[in-house]
Amino acid sequence: VGKSTLLLEAGAMVAADGPVLYITGEESAAQVRLRADRIGGVSENLYLAAETDLGAIVSHVECVQPRLLIIDSVQTIAAVDVDGVPGGVTQVREVAAALTAVAKERAMATILVGHVTKDGSVAGPRTLEHIVDVVLHFEGDRHSRLRMVRAVKNRYGPTDEVGCFDLGEYGMIGLADPSGLFLSRHREPVPGTCVTVTLEGRRPLLAEVQALVCQSALEMPRRVTSGLDASRVGMVLAVLQRRADVKIGKQDVYAATVGGVRLTEPSVDLAVALALASSVANLSVPQGVIAVGEVGLAGEVRNVAGVPRRVAEAERMGFRRAIVPSGSDAASSGGSSGMEVVEVEDVREAMQAALRD
Ligand SMILES: Nc1ncnc2c1ncn2[C@@H]1O[C@H](COP(=O)(O)OP(=O)(O)OP(=O)(O)O)[C@@H](O)[C@H]1O
Ligand SMILES: [Mg+2]
Numbered sequence: 001v002g003k004s005t006l007l008l009e010a011g012a013m014v015a016a017d018g019p020v021l022y023i024t025g026e027e028s029a030a031q032v033r034l035r036a037d038r039i040g041g042v043s044e045n046l047y048l049a050a051e052t053d054l055g056a057i058v059s060h061v062e063c064v065q066p067r068l069l070i071i072d073s074v075q076t077i078a079a080v081d082v083d084g085v086p087g088g089v090t091q092v093r094e095v096a097a098a099l100t101a102v103a104k105e106r107a108m109a110t111i112l113v114g115h116v117t118k119d120g121s122v123a124g125p126r127t128l129e130h131i132v133d134v135v136l137h138f139e140g141d142r143h144s145r146l147r148m149v150r151a152v153k154n155r156y157g158p159t160d161e162v163g164c165f166d167l168g169e170y171g172m173i174g175l176a177d178p179s180g181l182f183l184s185r186h187r188e189p190v191p192g193t194c195v196t197v198t199l200e201g202r203r204p205l206l207a208e209v210q211a212l213v214c215q216s217a218l219e220m221p222r223r224v225t226s227g228l229d230a231s232r233v234g235m236v237l238a239v240l241q242r243r244a245d246v247k248i249g250k251q252d253v254y255a256a257t258v259g260g261v262r263l264t265e266p267s268v269d270l271a272v273a274l275a276l277a278s279s280v281a282n283l284s285v286p287q288g289v290i291a292v293g294e295v296g297l298a299g300e301v302r303n304v305a306g307v308p309r310r311v312a313e314a315e316r317m318g319f320r321r322a323i324v325p326s327g328s329d330a331a332s333s334g335g336s337s338g339m340e341v342v343e344v345e346d347v348r349e350a351m352q353a354a355l356r357d
Helices: 003-014 029-039 054-064 089-106 123-131 230-243 266-281 307-316 330-334 347-355
Strands: 020-024 046-050 068-072 109-112 134-140 146-154 162-168 171-174 193-200 203-215 223-226 251-257 289-291 321-325 340-344
Touching: 003 020, 003 029, 003 068, 003 171, 020 029, 020 054, 029 046, 029 171, 046 054, 054 089, 068 089, 089 109, 089 123, 193 266, 193 307, 203 266, 203 307, 223 230, 230 251, 230 266, 230 347, 251 266, 266 289, 266 321, 266 347, 289 307, 289 347, 307 321, 307 330, 321 330, 321 347, 330 340, 340 347
Parallel strands: 020 046, 020 068, 068 109, 193 289, 223 251, 289 321, 321 340
Antiparallel strands: 134 146, 146 162, 162 171, 193 203, 203 251
């Protein structure tokens, strides 16, 4: 995903103000140097050691006196007087506890890299979360260059910040304004697409949902989703059929996001519903329309967090009509000139508001 790249870059930046020690237990020093050359992360004050022994690392710390210590990764480090293999629960806990003690004693910022499998089941690193002050998740999709750093735990500050980066050949480039990354640019409106605004931490992000409903040649019609939660899409399909007379029946349904973004917030339900309904009716949602809201089993559109902030972001990006749950405060608090805010009670009303033209 690019952990070493991000930390090497961050380390080089911090090194402008004082010594930084980067411990690599996975790669050779030469390999890290190659990367540093590629991403412009070479700095006189950035010290590098390929080391896996805890004692040796502590000696390096005493020698370099860094203001920032980076351990890549904690699973490769072992303490000689502790049983167990490196990366095992016992070793990881001991190593993390020892490094925490050194860090607190010296008031030295310390970053530990810990790998977690997809289901988060590696026992070692999980115990880390209780030992450390801050837990950051670094996420990204294999097929996209977008990377996000998300705070999961923070003892001394907020957890609702997200950092967005573009991972390229020359390293990570911070994306100050990621909105627009997940929109496709159609010249004409196309049936089956709808734009929504998600909240990644405190940051609103525009994203497009696309759906295609077509005649199936199979006994069991296909239900294919990408970037969306398959069971939520299934639920929205059922609600559309039962509550809004959208006829889907034995047709194949494809639903996807644009640009590889994962949208799992319930607030994307309404955009999914409108994209599906739009594809079935072969009517397009006009350009400049966004939809936000959770869809309930009774067909109602439920309020979600931060609707005014989402609507404001959509307006900033040039959108002109927002379909939002009723009671979401977006109409009043926005007070904005260019944005028409349509509050809806249920999916039927939303469909009318979006597809009436
Ligand atoms: N020469 C290169 N040009 C462009 N991208 C590169 C180049 N070399 C590596 N990359 C990209 O950098 C990323 C690897 O980053 P990095 O090694 O920092 O990941 P990591 O999370 O530390 O991985 P690991 O868990 O194996 O340590 C990959 O996505 C890779 O495609
Ligand atoms: Mg690495």
